[in-house]
Amino acid sequence: MRRRSGGHVAESELELSHRIEASGVCLVSCRGVLDAHTSGRLDRLIEDVTRRGITRVACDLSEVNYIASAGVGVFVGHVNACRENGGDLVLVHPLGFGGDGEGTGLQQGYNVLEVFNLLGLADFLRVVKTPAEALSLLEGSQPT
Numbered sequence: 001m002r003r004r005s006g007g008h009v010a011e012s013e014l015e016l017s018h019r020i021e022a023s024g025v026c027l028v029s030c031r032g033v034l035d036a037h038t039s040g041r042l043d044r045l046i047e048d049v050t051r052r053g054i055t056r057v058a059c060d061l062s063e064v065n066y067i068a069s070a071g072v073g074v075f076v077g078h079v080n081a082c083r084e085n086g087g088d089l090v091l092v093h094p095l096g097f098g099g100d101g102e103g104t105g106l107q108q109g110y111n112v113l114e115v116f117n118l119l120g121l122a123d124f125l126r127v128v129k130t131p132a133e134a135l136s137l138l139e140g141s142q143p144t
Contacts, residue, residue: 014038014043018020027055027131031063034071043074050078055087058134064092067112073117079125090126090134091116125131 017032026049030042046057059075061067079089094112116122128134 014074015108023139026054027058029060035068036070039070046078055082055085056138057089060092067115092131092134093129
């Protein structure tokens with residue numbers, strides 16, 4: 001991973017992709033670092049999707065190896081907007097979910113799920129283990 005001078009994380013350390021399923025659910029895949037320098041890109045992507053009327057969003061965090069408060073704030077802000085419009089935002093396999101960490105890119109014992117737990121958001125945000133589980137859950141919650 002590259003770093004800018006001064007120790008700041010470069011935006012290129014977050015890779016984002018998304019696809020809209022035939023059911024109208026958006027699956028966002030994140031890879032890398034979600035912090036103050038990178039979370040704006042994720043925020044804009046989800047904002048663009050929801051502006052088009054897509055309010056059922058799954059964010060795959062299985063390859064996010066660090067999350068800061070700015071990243072958490074993106075999810076909190078958008079989950080409220082999605083729910084107010086008949087949808088939801090679901091987190092998929094944040095590192096540490098399931099406890100094994102194998103094959104997830106978990107580095108130095110960092111536990112992304114624990115960040116949500118420490119902030120008291122575990123009951124507020126829906127968390128599932130697989131993208132298929134998220135799609136099934138969201139496809140069952142058709143927007144009104």
